[in-house]
Amino acid sequence: MSTLAALRARLAELNDLRLLGHLAAWDQRTMMPPGGGPERGEQLATLERISHERATGEDLGAWLAELEGADLGDVDRDLVRIARRDYDRQTRVPTELAAELAQAAAAGQDAWEVARAADDFPSFAPVLERNVELARAYAACFDGYASPYDALLADYDFGLTSARIEEVFGELGRALPPLVAERAALPAPRALDVPIAAQEVAVTGVLRRFGVDPASWRIDVSSHPFSTNIGLRDSRITTRYQDGQLESVLAAMHEFGHALYDRQVGPELARTPLADGTSMSVHESQSKLWENHVGRHAAFSGVIAQELTDAGFAVAAEDVHATINAVRPSLIRVSADEVTYPLHIVLRFELERALVDGDLAVADLPVAWNDGMRRLLGVEVPSAAEGVLQDVHWAGLAFGYFPSYALGCLIAAQLWEALEADLGPRDEALSTGDVAAIREWLRERVHRHGRRLDTVPVVEHATGRGLDAGPFLRHVARTAAAPAR
């Protein structure tokens, strides 16, 4: 077997194991009886251990070294480049540290559950201090980054720097608060009490218009909506239903965006590490594009209203649009609206960067949190549970993850502007629920490249520009002005 064939065989195997991990995780969240939990944990740990062993073998390192000098085609050159990056990221972390990180992440999440339920930050502080220390030890495994935090960012968005994020988020921090104040002063839309049965019909109906069919998709329910791919022709999304709301429909569109990205990766990349979304922020841009730019589009409100009306819940497009575009500053990130959402992220970025880079002590975190909420969103935080303890990320050692949520909103808006510049305004197509051209544009400009292009290169490739907050700010200003038709 040639060296390239050996490399490809190993990478295909790692890809299969990754997808089996997706299946085991999907099942755990949708189908598994609760009694299966402890053993599922063992099964996932075994899968992870075996994958890690085969992803860090000396044989793999030797193949990569040999192929880095070889004359390869375009795809294989990128394959070797990305495989080398993954190999280095994994082999530079000493085994003992990797084990400590995994343990601390699991224990941290348990401690967080308890602390949040008890609204007790002080009990959680020592855990968080240790996590920050471990995150710094992890960051120290890698060379060439301007700061520890930048080294962590590379796990989620390779090539992005905190300096650049700071610039972009600075614009959001300046431009959004006045817009939020203005929008929040508008009268609240009248409540739509959409029964769950009608929501279910609307979710299925909207997704069917997007091309979701039972031949290669599943739609299920889970307590937190998510999407996963278990193959290019096996996409699974979930949503959740709450009586009287429309979050189920937006969440389904959001998860559709993630899933579509996974399944429109170029087939020539199948069973390689290139057959995956390139970064957390580009992944999030795909979900946000379908949620914010399709789902919240004034023209598309008519489609949602039609689905609900057909399901027996008669409603006007205007009311749907007003409900899903209402802006209200609030305490909790996951239930924030489109406009306030990025501000929740700006705060988390500032704080986690300062924690990791040594500019903020854990003891000072709650006050910094509450000050930030007042400054960015104008709200008073009444409790740690509704403040600094609301998210699991830091408990689980996912420092560097938060920025991708807001970057996703920005990139989605950049892509949408470029898409409308190419295809013309989508109003007419969206008023009939026709998204075929959007799917194809995204496939061509973003999806098919998989991991061959990193975050900024793929944005440049698709839009002709680098990261830019302008399109998002224009989008939210426009939505504020445009009533539904």
Add this chain to the structure above:
Amino acid sequence: MSTLAALRARLAELNDLRLLGHLAAWDQRTMMPPGGGPERGEQLATLERISHERATGEDLGAWLAELEGADLGDVDRDLVRIARRDYDRQTRVPTELAAELAQAAAAGQDAWEVARAADDFPSFAPVLERNVELARAYAACFDGYASPYDALLADYDFGLTSARIEEVFGELGRALPPLVAERAALPAPRALDVPIAAQEVAVTGVLRRFGVDPASWRIDVSSHPFSTNIGLRDSRITTRYQDGQLESVLAAMHEFGHALYDRQVGPELARTPLADGTSMSVHESQSKLWENHVGRHAAFSGVIAQELTDAGFAVAAEDVHATINAVRPSLIRVSADEVTYPLHIVLRFELERALVDGDLAVADLPVAWNDGMRRLLGVEVPSAAEGVLQDVHWAGLAFGYFPSYALGCLIAAQLWEALEADLGPRDEALSTGDVAAIREWLRERVHRHGRRLDTVPVVEHATGRGLDAGPFLRHVARTAAAPAR
């Protein structure tokens, strides 16, 4: 790490991979969108390859050699004994032959699908000839068996010989045909047109009485009913619904029996190869016990009737009992009744043994099949599709598997006699659907031992006797005589 700890860690890992394989297979048959099929095949092949590699490593062989001389506790001694057996079964087969067998099994099943659909045995004959050859080559990898067929049997029922099976099946071949003739002469029971909705309620209701609860069980639908365990507290069974029938209820009870065996293995055996059913025939005895001795029991017909009546389909216990105990000779094994079923197996055993041991040519198989059906069941076979081509087993190289289906019926009857001798007749408890004592008796006598006792030893342990056709023959004679109460 001690050698024993190293062995246990490897075996735990292999157990986790086995359960992940169960999950992937379960998902494939119940949840997976059809588009996922090809990639699922790759994922399962990767899982199988990695498991095989780790199950046949030289390190594992060295640990076993070292531990075979060590002073170990009872469980560890059995662990080493069974791990050695598995290791030898896997390492004695040359890699090339193993690959050829896997390929031939896959290709054989494809060829069989086509041939059966076209009712064309001659097109399938060369495939079957090659499979017989490969089965003989596989059997030749193992020493110490009286015949090639006996070497194959060991994969399904270690310790059983074809000579003993021949004796037991000989009794069935003599005793059952007259009984079948007598029962078949009775008037057919009146058809019960049970709607699917009522069947669903009955399936859920009956299983709830057996202890199936959503905390650690799932009940789903698949085109062929099956059961699997993904952990001791994650049992999954399926059934299928056809309008107007009660097969769904019996199939659910059958699969419950398999699943209960898997989950009542002693917890001290968890994550070892001992934590599994000991053989195909003992596994089948567990499903048959719940199907034939609980489900078809006259006293239990009242419970099924009650569930159906509560679901809005009013029916008398007598009618349920008559329907699920009707006896009619027929062509197709999978839809055969309790009394004729073992005769279908006797025929297959005779034929596959003769094929593998070189006493029957593939070209002569259809005539031998049709002669056997006339002799054992008194039916004329109108086509290969309804005759020799009806089962996939030989196409998939599963020679030696068939006997376990009938042995399961016999062992179930043996266990039931022993159970009633210990606990007293079950009529009263079953009339209220109370099976707690049955579950416990099976746990104590059969389940908890896992693979520590092989087929005949576990039967002896539970009943005080070896394999014996007597209890089954008494059971079917009694059922014929007993009307429902």
